[in-house]
Amino acid sequence: MNAPIQKPMTMADTDTAYPLIQRMRNPFWMAPMSGITDLCYRQLLDEMDAGVLISELVSAKGLVFSSDRTFKMIRVHENPGTLVGIQLFGEDADDYVRVAPSVQQQGADFIDINLGCPVKKVVKKGCGAALMRDPEKLHAFLKHIRSNIDLPLTVKMRTGWSHDELTIHECVDAAKHAGCQWVAIHGRTRVQGYGGLADWELIADVKRKTDIPIIGNGDIRSADRARTLLEESGVDAVMIGRGALRDPWIFKECLGTLGETLSPTPLELLERFHQLLHPVYDTRRTVLYLRKLAVWMAYGYPGAAAFRGMMFQLPAVKEVLKEGAVFFRGVAGLPRPRFDEAEAFMMGGHG
Incomplete structure (x- = not known):
């Protein structure tokens, strides 16, 4: 123009x-x-x-x-x-x-x-x-x-x-x-x-x-x-x-405000997300969104693939939070995963 x-x-x-x-x-x-x-x-x-x-x-x-x-x-x-x-x-x-x-x-x-x-x-x-x-x-x-x-x-x-x-x-x-x-x-x-x-x-x-x-x-x-x-x-x-x-x-x-340990922890984030979802969505959608956040945060850790497969079989919030606690406590002492910008992950979106 x-x-x-x-x-x-x-x-x-x-x-x-x-x-x-x-x-x-x-x-x-x-x-x-x-x-x-x-x-x-x-x-x-x-x-x-x-x-x-x-x-x-x-x-x-x-x-x-x-x-x-x-x-x-x-x-x-x-x-x-x-x-x-x-x-x-x-x-x-x-x-x-x-x-x-x-x-x-x-x-x-x-x-x-x-x-x-x-x-x-x-x-x-x-x-x-x-x-x-x-x-x-x-x-x-x-x-x-x-x-x-x-x-x-x-x-x-x-x-x-x-x-x-x-x-x-x-x-x-x-x-x-x-x-x-x-x-x-x-x-x-x-x-x-x-x-x-x-x-x-x-x-x-x-x-x-x-x-x-x-x-x-x-x-x-x-x-x-x-x-x-x-x-x-x-x-x-x-x-x-x-x-x-x-x-x-x-x-x-x-x-530069993140310390050496994750704060809030992955489990605390998952629990907080549940608090936000509960008054907005029905149980089915709440469980779906919680599962997604759990597997996103698990990505890159040992056992993440098996965790993902198991997580999407869980029908209740209580189970998602329970299994999430088990997984994230198990990897708490491991180094955080690092990712390359060329790596394929969630190849979708809208922009």
Whole structure:
């Protein structure tokens, strides 16, 4: 798009133009993940010091049609310790305008638009990564939404549709001139899905060429990696997704506040998660979510595969907590597992 050339911004100008990011707790954020970053998991990671929290993918159309299930997805826990955003997807800009008051009433600090989802059922409607194929149309789309809602607007996108169609620079420019507060970039194309490696060199190049805050995302499996990428790429924050599932302590470690022993312990985290889930979900879903957290935290330890197979056969909360206690006490004296950024784990998500 042919945006007007503007003089470089000073730091003070940037703070004025993009005030939302100044309110983040820290630059190590929990990435939104479909079916994972729900109300309860967000609160758990809030208590683990994640810098910013964003919901799982929510259908704007579902909210327009007053779907009870969809409305439950935009709830925000009481007294969050940092910014909480609701991530929406949809092809109709007016749908975002219609549902923004409901999102605001739930206590969200901002609306995040997903421009990265590679899933066929999303892109075939012109949503997710499909919106990146026409930056001029994207600008008009975002500008219409931003001009008609009270909440700040942010976006999460990929580097483009394919390696032959890298539109990230144009799309970041579109988001900037539409009035968005930041752009989060997953360093893969839509064609890549979740395979290959995230292109952090491209993310860094985008950051060098724009003044809108840039958040980098992709292949962060350790606190050391998170801190290194934050510094070397120059981004304003980094999003940690799958790495935080099996290592919920990663945010504390990034901040240097984690001691030599895990605190809270894996069992304490599991019990706390149960406390959060119990008033929100029925027994079936509570057990399912507890099982998932238990096997994520067990990943990489000796016996984790057998533990996973056994855990998903347990029908009751009491049994999940009991067997979780046995496993985590058994590995308490072992070194924490370390993971390589190229390692396959939970190869899914939505951005």
